[in-house]
Amino acid sequence: MTVKTTTARYDGSGLRFIARTGSGHEIVLDDSGGNAGPRPVEMLLVGQAGCTGMDVMSILQKKRQVVTSYEVSVSAEQRDSQPAIYTRADVVHIVEGPAVDEAAVRRAIELSATKYCSVAAMLSAGTVEIHHRYRIVGPDGAAPIEGEVMVSGPGADPDSLARPQPAGSPA
Numbered sequence: 367m368t369v370k371t372t373t374a375r376y377d378g379s380g381l382r383f384i385a386r387t388g389s390g391h392e393i394v395l396d397d398s399g400g401n402a403g404p405r406p407v408e409m410l411l412v413g414q415a416g417c418t419g420m421d422v423m424s425i426l427q428k429k430r431q432v433v434t435s436y437e438v439s440v441s442a443e444q445r446d447s448q449p450a451i452y453t454r455a456d457v458v459h460i461v462e463g464p465a466v467d468e469a470a471v472r473r474a475i476e477l478s479a480t481k482y483c484s485v486a487a488m489l490s491a492g493t494v495e496i497h498h499r500y501r502i503v504g505p506d507g508a509a510p511i512e513g514e515v516m517v518s519g520p521g522a523d524p525d526s527l528a529r530p531q532p533a534g535s536p537a
Contacts, residue, residue: 407450410489411440414457414496417485421478422459422471429470435462435503442494453520454495457486462503468511471500475515480527487527490519 371388380400385393394403404412419438426433442455461471479486479498490496496518502511518527 407444407452410452410485411442411455413485414455414483414489415440417483418457418459418475418478421482422474425474425477426461426466426470429467429474431463431466431470433461433463433466436460451492452489452494454497455489456497456499459498459500460503461500464505466502466504468502468513471502472513472515475500479516479518486518487522487524490522490527491524493520495519 372385374383374385374395376382377384379402381397382400382402383395385395387393393409395406395409396402397405415438419436422438423433423436426436437460439458439460440455442452444450444452459471459475475498479496486496498515498517500511500513500515504510
């Protein structure tokens with residue numbers, strides 16, 4: 367088992383903290399009053415975008431897909447009552463390239479969502495229903511290809527997501 371660490375130090379101003387990760391990077395966290403950095407709950411969405419983005423790009427590179435531009439956006443619904451948890455997230459992958467294979471993109475997103483992205487596994491094991499979508503943009507004039515790959519969570523078992531489901535069984 368690996369242990370990861372982070373320390374957040376109050377900097378003496380409003381509600382601003384300086385977080386230092388175990389890998390040695392610092393991030394300023396703040397509330398809307400000080401607004402000197404992201405809110406802590408926003409960092410969950412940053413983690414989701416970065417984690418799945420790295421997975422998908424790595425898989426597409428291994429599949430020898432020529433990607434000229436790639437962007438992952440995550441938008442999430444947060445309930446108004448406390449604790450103000452996320453209840454739904456939409457993860458959209460926008461992939462551009464001269465001949466990107468739709469099946470390769472779908473499979474890369476599926477593998478990230480079910481096997482590799484720790485952040486997605488944690489969020490979907492909790493309260494978040496995550497919708498995984500894509501948009502492929504090809505050469506000029508070609509119509510974009512769009513689709514939804516899957517929905518995971520809430521309460522998903524991270525270990526069962528990666529296991530193949532028997533034919534005909536609900537996913």
